[in-house]
Amino acid sequence: MNYWDSETSNSLAGLELKKFMSKKKILKYLYHSGELSSTKIGKILHLSAPTTLAYLNELMDEDFVEDRGKGNSIGGRRPNMYGLKKNSIYVIGVDVTRHHITTSIFNHELESIAKIKVESSELKSETTLNKIYNEVSSVIDDSKIDPDKIMGIGITMPGLIDSELGINYTYLTNNGKSIAYDLQQKFNRPVFIENDAKARTLAELRYGAAKDFLNVLYLQVDWGLGTGMIFNGKLYRGNSGFAGEFAHIPLETDGKLCPCGKRGCLETVASGDALVEDAISSLNSNVESAIYKYCQNKDNKLTPKIIIEFAQKGDQFALSLINKLGLALGKGISYLIQILNPELIVLGGRVAQASEYLETPIKQSLYNYCIPKLREDAKIVQSNLGSKAGILGAAVIVMEHILEN
Amino acid sequence: MNYWDSETSNSLAGLELKKFMSKKKILKYLYHSGELSSTKIGKILHLSAPTTLAYLNELMDEDFVEDRGKGNSIGGRRPNMYGLKKNSIYVIGVDVTRHHITTSIFNHELESIAKIKVESSELKSETTLNKIYNEVSSVIDDSKIDPDKIMGIGITMPGLIDSELGINYTYLTNNGKSIAYDLQQKFNRPVFIENDAKARTLAELRYGAAKDFLNVLYLQVDWGLGTGMIFNGKLYRGNSGFAGEFAHIPLETDGKLCPCGKRGCLETVASGDALVEDAISSLNSNVESAIYKYCQNKDNKLTPKIIIEFAQKGDQFALSLINKLGLALGKGISYLIQILNPELIVLGGRVAQASEYLETPIKQSLYNYCIPKLREDAKIVQSNLGSKAGILGAAVIVMEHILEN
DNA sequence: GATACTTTCTAAAAATTTTTAATAAGTCTT
DNA sequence: AAGACTTATTAAAAATTTTTAGAAAGTATC
Known part of the structure; x- marks a missing residue:
């Protein structure tokens, strides 16, 4: 089951959809909290202990969650802790500023797992979209990571941006067409565009x-x-x-x-x-x-x-x-x-x-x-957050989108 | 079951709580939409048709919901429509301005069901709280409505107001004590205080x-x-x-x-x-x-x-x-x-x-x-909304609070 | 270190909800 | 006016989830 694609939930109904939503929520809470016990997840989602555990087991079989061993107790049996499985998903963040394009690849905990690649590039030029494409491609290639595990690409830049439509009305107007859509076609995976300040705000909210x-x-x-x-x-x-x-x-x-x-x-x-x-x-x-x-x-x-x-x-x-x-x-x-x-x-x-x-x-x-x-x-x-703020914001945008709903 | 008291959900757990929350949500959507079909409610809450209908039947047995007869169809059997039961709950709205106190009683559709009572009263005076008490009491008495059906009292006034604590820091400071709490004790039912402009905003959102x-x-x-x-x-x-x-x-x-x-x-x-x-x-x-x-x-x-x-x-x-x-x-x-x-x-x-x-x-x-x-x-x-805006806002505040969560 | 008390985990029973499928009641086209 | 197609309702079967209760694994106190 693909929990990261927004299309998945459209193809489901009834009980299957309910279960899917619960499991997706589990992934979301694990992302936000790092690790959680089965009991705690059950309390948050209003699910009984056996059901919660059953869902967690399914998510472990599907390789999205891992058992992180015993956690701390405050007067009772120590709980088993669960977290997102390491090396199961990655996202790419691209921060486009007036003079540079900065690109890197992040794991599920939004740690940069490769060297951050900085390239000089003027924002106004018509070639910026191509440069972004090249930068991302080279980062993917260099990382040697299974491309199937890269869940999405987040791009942040200045300007008036409609992130739903994927249009930047100030820079890179792209003749009014969606930059997000165009890149999505090229990369064959979800691409999200966001205003730089808004993305940094989310980075501060989650990690700062x-x-x-x-x-x-x-x-x-x-x-x-x-x-x-x-x-x-x-x-x-x-x-x-x-x-x-x-x-x-x-x-x-x-x-x-x-x-x-x-x-x-x-x-x-x-x-x-x-x-x-x-x-x-x-x-x-x-x-x-x-x-x-x-x-x-x-x-x-x-x-x-x-x-x-x-x-x-x-x-x-x-x-x-x-x-x-x-x-x-x-x-x-x-x-x-x-x-x-x-x-x-x-x-x-x-x-x-x-x-x-x-x-x-x-x-x-x-x-x-x-x-x-x-x-x-x-x-x-x-x-x-220092100089990572921009690129971290771009990566956070991806996580927020693919865990939404 | 009392769906209007915020305490109720604290005393419930597991399946009972889940059902309570679903039924409360049904009441909320009926309040927002006026009337809805069973199928539509089921789709909104992700419940199957039989379950939705069972819940609606329970709510009808409990006298909170009524069958409103057939609705319109766009190519199929006409659905049964359901709405909040008339004359089952009432709320009181009090709008306190610099020179007047306006009070009235509203039904579940926030129609004023009695004459709107306007009384001259200077906001700064220390007697305002007593005046509010008297006004509300007289409106309740005059209305001849079963007091058990009055679910809460909303009071709006100018000033810096913390509606959670029930304190107005600008006027009626009440020695730093909660006005809402004090009045709640006197009336023995929930009292909510809100800034006048914020309450009117909600009135515009729901009815304007x-x-x-x-x-x-x-x-x-x-x-x-x-x-x-x-x-x-x-x-x-x-x-x-x-x-x-x-x-x-x-x-x-x-x-x-x-x-x-x-x-x-x-x-x-x-x-x-x-x-x-x-x-x-x-x-x-x-x-x-x-x-x-x-x-x-x-x-x-x-x-x-x-x-x-x-x-x-x-x-x-x-x-x-x-x-x-x-x-x-x-x-x-x-x-x-x-x-x-x-x-x-x-x-x-x-x-x-x-x-x-x-x-x-x-x-x-x-x-x-x-x-x-x-x-x-x-x-x-x-x-x-004209001159009703203030008092309608006060009433909306009550509905929003008792249907929350 | 024994006892009392908590919390977690798990298996079987009980309860609830969903699915399925059939029926009822419409709309729309020809 | 008949036939094709939708949508709503309902009863019984199937599936899922919760409850219950007991075992396991801790902490805190005396």
């Missing part, structure tokens, strides 16, 4: 700072600014999948022109792009700064990372730039807190690396703009 | 403009400005129940002082209060206006309703006031659209009565501040 939280906001402060939201423990996509275009709300009247065409968008003041632009434009009034000297060398290109490194060395100009960004970001966050009353806000992306310098100005803005009760609810933390 | 929509925002533009949100078909309350404090986001730098203590809140420019204040403060530069003449009479008090009526008569000053409010409201709405990508926005409350004059300025702001794809997704409509 947002684990076990229910109402979470994720801000990806990188070159741009992206947002993902978890409501009642589920990723919120909005009506067409475009929710979270928080970066393009009008924060300042008559502010800087944004690539989106509007003026004063939050992204024009709270993003890596904004940080670098701000640095360059006020360079001449800060000739004492180490950044000024750095920029005198024509070969040196200023990046958020460089600015943060100067801040870490105590450079006042760098610190003031980050402080200014923090104030603007804090104002934006206060909007989100007021509207959404989250319990946790996770900051990720390149610029969030500077969180130790961002904390104070963000808090200052929250004190200015938030109702105290709401502010007190919302803890703000930095992501701890 | 938002029926059958999944991602909806509701804006209650009354004296104040309140918000409710439906995500994935469910009311979103936020981590502590405070989500939707959209009125107090800082829209204008150094704007008017808001009662909340901050400056430039959306509520200071887009609410009934703001409309009246704006009218009064610019009265002297509009001596030609009919509003100016109206205000010369000391007995006349200016209200949003009056201003809207003048606008309807073509008064330019009134129209310009509403236009200004619409622009500000539109800017606020554009924030929500950008962040949440809703499919529908419902405008309710006194000021929304002027929607024919609000439509143009709101749209103008959306054109200014929204990404086109997101703007196109969001239909904006006016509520059609």
Whole structure:
């Protein structure tokens, strides 16, 4: 029985369908929890002990579940623990950013089981789809894994993405055709496309700072600014999948022109792009700064990372730039807190690396703009997923989809 | 068997619990759909035809469900339809506003089955709880309905409300104790407290403009400005129940002082209060206006309703006031659209009565501040629930709670 | 280390649900 | 108006699941 293909359940009815759904739920809970005892599964799914065990035995015969030996007891016979069988399924994650394509293959616990492959590639080019195809193919070949065990491919990228239709309306428009569908035909297995920030949000929910939280906001402060939201423990996509275009709300009247065409968008003041632009434009009034000297060398290109490194060395100009960004970001966050009353806000992306310098100005803005009760609810933390966040998000997307329903 | 008490399911286990949950779900779907055939219920709950019918027969024996006769067919034997039994359960709704307490009793279809009782009462007074008690008691007595059939009481009011704890942190603080619990003891039946805008949102979802929509925002533009949100078909309350404090986001730098203590809140420019204040403060530069003449009479008090009526008569000053409010409201709405990508926005409350004059300025702001794809997704409509909205919301809250889980 | 108490596991009996198949009651086309 | 095709209902048979109860395997306490 193929539990990973969304078609399977359509071909079943009645008792067979019920059993299939129960077994699929068992797989889902094992994925979420790592390992569980038969008794616990039975309690969650409202199944009796003999039935639960019977289902588990079937799943073991089908090679999807394995016996993990005795677990701990709190005053009784020690239970047998069960978990997803190692090396029985794999997924592929592809993270497409403005300048790179990063690809890797993951096992059922979403551990990367091969070297993460990074390739330079401009997002706007028409050849990106082909490059993705080549990258994935080479990762599959190099891994030497039985291709039948690769359950799906997840691709994350920036832009307005309708993940149901598989269309990116901003980049890779593909003449309005579904990129997901096109690639699915080529690979002959399910392909899922998702907005990068939303995928990272799910990665945080399952493996990062947002684990076990229910109402979470994720801000990806990188070159741009992206947002993902978890409501009642589920990723919120909005009506067409475009929710979270928080970066393009009008924060300042008559502010800087944004690539989106509007003026004063939050992204024009709270993003890596904004940080670098701000640095360059006020360079001449800060000739004492180490950044000024750095920029005198024509070969040196200023990046958020460089600015943060100067801040870490105590450079006042760098610190003031980050402080200014923090104030603007804090104002934006206060909007989100007021509207959404989250319990946790996770900051990720390149610029969030500077969180130790961002904390104070963000808090200052929250004190200015938030109702105290709401502010007190919302803890703000930095992501701890590091550079894996993107590709992990792409892999999580696959697991979430194939375990859904 | 008492299907309405949340305690019942705790006392059950195994097969009894499973059956109880299935039967409760049947009641829930009958409430949502009005009436359904046995076959349809079976398909929804994944139960076979004989089992579904057996459950329905039990529910009929228990006097909760009734046979509604033959339904329509699309090419086969006509099905028997089933619905919640008339006169078997009732709920009470209480809508507490700044100056009034409105109370009524509703049947299972949330039709008000008695005269709606309105009583003047200032919200801030310490006697409000007693007044609520008296109002409800008198409505119960007057209705002559078997008190055992009254399943619960829903109370809606403005303020930061934690509906789980039953506490209103803004008004009726009750020394930090649960108002819901206190009243529950007095009435000896479940009492639910909810923020007025959130309750009205649910009323719109079940009986109003938002029926059958999944991602909806509701804006209650009354004296104040309140918000409710439906995500994935469910009311979103936020981590502590405070989500939707959209009125107090800082829209204008150094704007008017808001009662909340901050400056430039959306509520200071887009609410009934703001409309009246704006009218009064610019009265002297509009001596030609009919509003100016109206205000010369000391007995006349200016209200949003009056201003809207003048606008309807073509008064330019009134129209310009509403236009200004619409622009500000539109800017606020554009924030929500950008962040949440809703499919529908419902405008309710006194000021929304002027929607024919609000439509143009709101749209103008959306054109200014929204990404086109997101703007196109969001239909904006006016509520059609009228003055019943508040009390209907209070009643819906009870039904939603007792049918939950 | 014996005793009391928990929790897990398992086999057989009991109960429930589904399947099957036949009947009833329609709609739609010709 | 007859025949083909759908859908709903119901009774009996078949299959599945739960319950029950006892054994197994622990922990905690005295």
